[in-house]
Amino acid sequence: MNHPTALRIAVLLLGTSVLAGCMSNDPPSFQANAPTPLDHYPMSTETRTDALHFKIHAGSGLSDNQRRALDQVALKATWNGGGPVDIGIVTASTPDAQRTGDAIRLYLEAHQVSTHSISASTSQAQPADVVSLITHEYRAVVPQCNLDWENIAATRHNVAPQNMGCAVNANLAAQIDDPRDIHSPEPYIPGDAGRRTIIIDKYRKGEVTSAAKDEAAKSNIAKVIQ
Numbered sequence: 001m002n003h004p005t006a007l008r009i010a011v012l013l014l015g016t017s018v019l020a021g022c023m024s025n026d027p028p029s030f031q032a033n034a035p036t037p038l039d040h041y042p043m044s045t046e047t048r049t050d051a052l053h054f055k056i057h058a059g060s061g062l063s064d065n066q067r068r069a070l071d072q073v074a075l076k077a078t079w080n081g082g083g084p085v086d087i088g089i090v091t092a093s094t095p096d097a098q099r100t101g102d103a104i105r106l107y108l109e110a111h112q113v114s115t116h117s118i119s120a121s122t123s124q125a126q127p128a129d130v131v132s133l134i135t136h137e138y139r140a141v142v143p144q145c146n147l148d149w150e151n152i153a154a155t156r157h158n159v160a161p162q163n164m165g166c167a168v169n170a171n172l173a174a175q176i177d178d179p180r181d182i183h184s185p186e187p188y189i190p191g192d193a194g195r196r197t198i199i200i201d202k203y204r205k206g207e208v209t210s211a212a213k214d215e216a217a218k219s220n221i222a223k224v225i226q
Helices: 003-022 064-078 095-110 165-175 192-206 223-224
Strands: 044-055 086-092 120-122 129-142
Touching: 044 064, 044 086, 064 086, 064 095, 064 129, 086 095, 095 120, 095 129
Parallel strands: 086 120
Antiparallel strands: 044 129, 086 129
């Protein structure tokens, strides 16, 4: 066999092996946790912690200065206009410290701060004549991006642009109401098993399962327009 013939046979064998590979029925490899473009700029929560310390005035309650300071905290943490804020009240175990801590908690709740945002604890290291108020404020952030741009028309490498996902996650970070949800969702609230049983029982009997109409809640706006 001469060399040209051997070369032609080798080329034919190579082409056959390539075609066999193309016609393989094996599924393509799949990486379950493969990163997406949004993973390049992951959102995270930035926390700012401040501390206020209140001198205990035994028998006289909160001073005017202390109330003004609490007004500023409530303005940040109020449920109807403030932001996501966790408040920790740290006291000593003495009766005066406990009473002052309770007074601070009640003052904040009376100024529309959610009870779920307030926690209380005692500490052996806490001075007996001081109550500390620790606030944690949260905001959603994303890594800096869009600092420079490559030619997005150059697609020969079939890869996502380096800034892909930047704007999407930045917009999400600006819209998230409570950045604490980035780390973990709100705790699950169990359903009302008793109410569910009543509705199912009515359904089986063919009875109405909706709530009764409230005649007092009817509006007369439509009649006025007519």
